[in-house]
């Protein structure tokens with residue numbers, strides 16, 4: 001383990017890439033780049049945008065912050081030094097870190113505390129609405145895409161962008177930064193712009209940032225000279241794919257040393273039944289059914305070998321939005337085998353022995369995401385009940401239900 005006090009890792013880089021404050025109140029945008037230290041593209045993109053904003057004479061509404069994530073890991077160009085900074089944002093973990101002697105903290109734990117402090121300061125600085133956007137890149141080739149926790153506010157804001165959207169990744173990952181922020185009820189989008197070192201990953205992040213500034217109302221569309229170009233950049237890069245997808249499988253790695261993806265796969269690639277896609281402990285992994293591959297691992301550090309996803313039909317998305325709007329979920333507690341797991345009524349305890357007729361997809365429709373606690377019980381957390389819908393109700397994008405292009 002690397003001791004965080006080791007002067008070798010002392011970093012002089014500033015965490016805040018830039019901040020812009022308009023004269024008028026308005027949305028508050030928080031962009032992160034480099035939460036993973038080997039993902040420089042987001043940082044470079046934010047530096048580029050900030051420079052242009054500082055030199056412009058636009059009238060801004062609200063505030064924008066561009067923040068660097070894992071400072072020492074960025075210097076080293078490594079995903080992380082001690083542990084993954086994007087897997088430790090759970091309330092119990094944060095409480096543990098806060099309770100410890102700061103001198104004994106690992107690098108990423110110290111990074112977490114600094115970022116948390118900054119975010120809390122920003123949240124106290126204004127009324128919002130707040131928009132959190134986390135820029136990442138992947139080790140494999142990929143179309144650019146958005147990942148969100150499946151709350152309606154996230155769906156609605158993210159579908160403005162002409163790229164595919166992946167729902168429910170938080171069900172498979174423990175402790176990403178955005179899930180933590182989303183649980184506080186704010187709009188929070190992860191944007192994966194391309195492969196780590198490709199130029200297009202920077203270009204896509206720049207385009208995404210400009211669009212987010214316009215869509216949130218921080219900038220007027222007419223003030224951004226090439227807004228159409230930014231839109232088309234993403235649309236072209238995403239090969240006109242703007243579908244919603246759901247994760248259906250995560251290939252967890254206990255030890256990434258024994259795992260190797262076969263060469264040449266990329267995210268969103270359709271793979272036919274029986275195709276060998278990876279080698280694990282000297283054995284081929286073949287896909288059992290025709291499927292879509294997502295985020296295959298082509299680097300040493302990582303906890304997932306690959307994911308499999310499926311496209312969500314439009315009618316499913318429409319039905320689930322409708323059920324959530326009429327608060328169908330509040331009736332569930334009256335059904336056998338279901339009870340509230342906490343007094344805020346955000347979580348539902350499901351006894352699978354009694355409530356065996358309810359399947360996971362049914363709960364997904366209603367905005368619940370599951371966490372298994374033992375072989376006969378799981379807890380479903382409802383994203384909609386924590387979402388701060390009132391904060392976004394007056395935005396132009398909140399009420400539209402169809403995808404809008406520029």
Ligand SMILES: [Zn+2]
Nearest residue numbers: 036039136137
């Ligand atoms: Zn990342």
